[in-house]
Amino acid sequence: MPKVIIPFSCRNCTDNQHEINMDGESLEEIMEGLWHRHPGLKSILDDPAMLSIFVNSKLVTTGIEKWDAVSLNKEDEISLIVPIAGG
């Protein structure tokens, strides 16, 4: 099943798990499952619309609009990248 790599800053919401195997055939299913299993993730990510999501090291989407359009295979590795910003 697809594997989600949890950003360092969010691991306190996942009992320090770095990688989580999730059931699902689209990015939308995976992300909804992730929020459901670890509800703290959604709030700590602050603004999911800012998330950049990589599948097998390729940037597939920034924001939430296209999650349903991204199909996944069970070997896929999903990386969540939280923006790094400053003033």
Add this chain to the structure above:
Amino acid sequence: MTSLAQINRIIMPDSIWQEILAHGKRKLAGDYLPGESQGKRAYGIIAGSQNENLLEVARVLPGKTNVRSEEPYKTYMDRSMAQHAVPSKTPLSKRGWVIDPLEVKECYDICDRENLIVLGTYHMHIVPWEGDPIRDTPTHLDTVLARNSCLFQFIISMVDITNPIIRAFYEGQSEKEVPIFIQSENT
């Protein structure tokens, strides 16, 4: 592993400090790398290792591309600026930075390959403010943008380029400063 919130000391090799300084001075001089975003802003990622309550810095990964003016970051940054930035001579639309997520991913991949962890981010302050002539602490906006990051924010004061200062604050909170010890490679 202990959370970075429990850290009480940071060791930084002098060579890393010199690398950060060189980055800042190069941007101030307007000497840009090919494809690098222009502007007098130096920012990046600091990586290293953790040993109980001690952090040892091992790598600096300078940011190259600023996507602050691209969506969805523009909307987010414009809103953050309007709510939290202290007005200054520079218009809000020209302030702030966001590292290209492709670069952030590359940095994370480097850390994985080299068995390092991301310890924090750094950026420089160059303009003195009334009541804050040195600018070696996080602004309110810095604190807001570092919220929930679980990382250190390293502030580089380059207001006086002959006397640069580096300080580290957990999640950009002034009351959560951790001392940095710059270590010469000869010691």
